[in-house]
Amino acid sequence: MLGRGTGTLPYLDFIYFIIRYIYWKIPKDNFQFNQNRIDNENFDSIGKNFKLIFFASYYNENSAVLHNFLTDADRIDKKYKLGLFDYYYNFEKKVTKNKWNSQFYDGIITPHYTQIKNIYLCGTNLFMEYSKEELIKTSKLLENKFIYL
Numbered sequence: 001m002l003g004r005g006t007g008t009l010p011y012l013d014f015i016y017f018i019i020r021y022i023y024w025k026i027p028k029d030n031f032q033f034n035q036n037r038i039d040n041e042n043f044d045s046i047g048k049n050f051k052l053i054f055f056a057s058y059y060n061e062n063s064a065v066l067h068n069f070l071t072d073a074d075r076i077d078k079k080y081k082l083g084l085f086d087y088y089y090n091f092e093k094k095v096t097k098n099k100w101n102s103q104f105y106d107g108i109i110t111p112h113y114t115q116i117k118n119i120y121l122c123g124t125n126l127f128m129e130y131s132k133e134e135l136i137k138t139s140k141l142l143e144n145k146f147i148y149l
Contacts, residue, residue, distance in 0.1 A: 019073045056089045102137035119145050
């Protein structure tokens with residue numbers, strides 16, 4: 001999933017679902033109180049090989065919708081070695097011009113080519129077209145997997 005600025009908003013409900021799933025997957029003995037668990041939630045719709053890789057580009061820290069939640073979810077996923085979620089972001093005011101190019105994407109998504117079902121894009125037309133072109137440069141396998149929001 002790729003979103004730019006407010007382009008992250010269409011993913012809001014899905015992101016919160018994934019965050020709850022990440023907490024649900026953490027072993028219960030890591031919590032002091034059971035009320036911190038999400039035991040009544042049903043996650044049957046998530047496949048056993050599920051993984052979400054989320055790329056977000058923001059103008060600056062003030063426009064970073066969901067950034068704190070996504071950063072925490074990524075940190076928790078890594079801490080407990082869940083392998084469910086990766087979060088990559090940049091702030092346009094701080095990033096070099098070529099960060100979001102095919103070499104950057106290739107290093108991240110190459111191990112997941114065969115698992116990728118869809119790539120969701122949301123943002124400005126320029127952002128979406130550039131991102132699509134750069135992702136396709138990494139593999140022609142991705143060519144027909146784009147969904148625009």
